[in-house]
Amino acid sequence: MPSSSIEFLLNDELITLNDLDTNTTVLEYLRNYKNLKGTKEGCASGDCGACTAVLAEVKDNKLKYKSINTCITLLYTLHSKQLLTVEHIESKYLHPVQQSMVDNDGAQCGFCTPGFVMSMYAMHKNKIKPTNENINKYLSGNLCRCTGYRPIKDALKNLKKYKNLNTDSSEILKKLKKINLNDVILNKNNSKFFIHKNLQTFKKDFIKSKNPSLLVGGTDLSLEITKRRKNLDEIFYLGQNKDLNFIKVKKNNLHIGAATPINDILSILKKYYSEFYEMFERYGSEQIRNVASLGGNIGSASPIGDSLPVLISLDTKLILDGNKSRKMSISDYFISYRKTKLRKKEFIKEIIIPLKSKHNILKCYKISKRIDDDISSVFMAINTEIKNKKFKSIKIVCGGMAAIPKIAKKTENFLKNKKINLDNISKAKKIISKEFSPLSDVRSSKTYRTKIVSNLLDRFWNEYNNKRVTLYDY
């Protein structure tokens, strides 16, 4: 029998909940229902980090800590987890991250500081070394709008001076493991929220549903609630469905469950596609990567979804499921602006990426206004095999240049079997600059986008010749 409420720990308190609206965010719950006002609201869209809190989840019999944006996390996704807020982390003394913020003048305005503290806390709990690289990564989702980051970074670098106050977590682990992991079906004011632990029960309820919304990280979907003021009737949360959360290598393919969080696929991705892995370092922020999924990126079908050009260039296949299961090449999936071949009562189950041969060169070029936490103006993925200094095969796929992620077919046809030299690259640049007719919008103009795609071929040529290219060169 499914349960009709969720259970989770709010700091140390065990909460059983079923009486709030299914569209409630964690931030609303903390501030309006629990009077925990240390967690702030800035943008309500996952961009600023003022609302950061930390989740503890049981993984391999241990607790794993994740910073999250509470403004776009729906409350009922907390089932079986611990939510840690800024009010909780100090006890008799300030927590080391707080004390270090004070001692290094990192505590600035009261608005961004709690969010910074919670991102630092997640880093501290996961025992991440405060190298420059790790600090930039862990703080990528926290914005200070007025002063600066140096004292905050100093606070992290100087953390080792303080006594480690990481308390024993075995009691929390025990409490979380006691929570019943049955399916959950909540019904509040005719809106429903479903949590399934496997595919079988999920499919039964999903096929019967009238107006379902699939939810994983909610980093796109929740904005329908917080920005467009929509009410979602039937939410199916896939984040706890074990049949949709996995990554494995089978034969010559990488198989990824559609609801697997991006941060959980990175270590395997690094091994097989280091360039794709590096692209994810610039995908949203740590808070976003902790919960967002590839299935959600494909499901959103945005022309500027970063993974899409790369997946198309790698000849990825999708397993779609529902009444019947079917396999489709991702290059056939997108029809027009945010329209796809996904049928009603169908969902993406699995993403299958062929393993790259050692002769293939993969490039993932993301062009955006900011390095971190920004959406692309233009994206280009190039997957090519070069043999005897000729393009034996080549795929060039662009994001931000059309209503869907699009293959540069004419440029590919021109380059295939041609010698790789400056003359052919120059000719290809001319072809690609006429191949698309992009829009001008808030991110960039049509002229800029057109210039960028052709310049990216120069970048490819320079990198092929081992010239050092920095992020700022193009």
Ligand SMILES: Cc1cc2nc3c(=O)[nH]c(=O)nc-3n(C[C@H](O)[C@H](O)[C@H](O)COP(=O)(O)OP(=O)(O)OC[C@H]3O[C@@H](n4cnc5c(N)ncnc54)[C@H](O)[C@@H]3O)c2cc1C
């Ligand atoms: C601050 C911020 C920064 C971001 N930065 C980036 C970025 O750098 N690059 C980028 O590409 N995107 C970015 N995004 C967009 C978003 O994070 C990604 O698209 C992400 O991968 C969505 O995954 P999710 O699990 O959160 O999807 P959700 O929001 O849960 O779902 C997104 C959509 O997909 C559907 N869906 C989910 N799972 C399935 C499934 N299995 N089958 C069918 N449909 C499904 C949902 O119903 C919904 O319509 C950003 C978003 C925010 C808020």
Ligand code: FES
């Ligand atoms: S309020 Fe800005 S990220 Fe949540």
Ligand code: FES
């Ligand atoms: S110190 Fe808080 S926004 Fe700058």
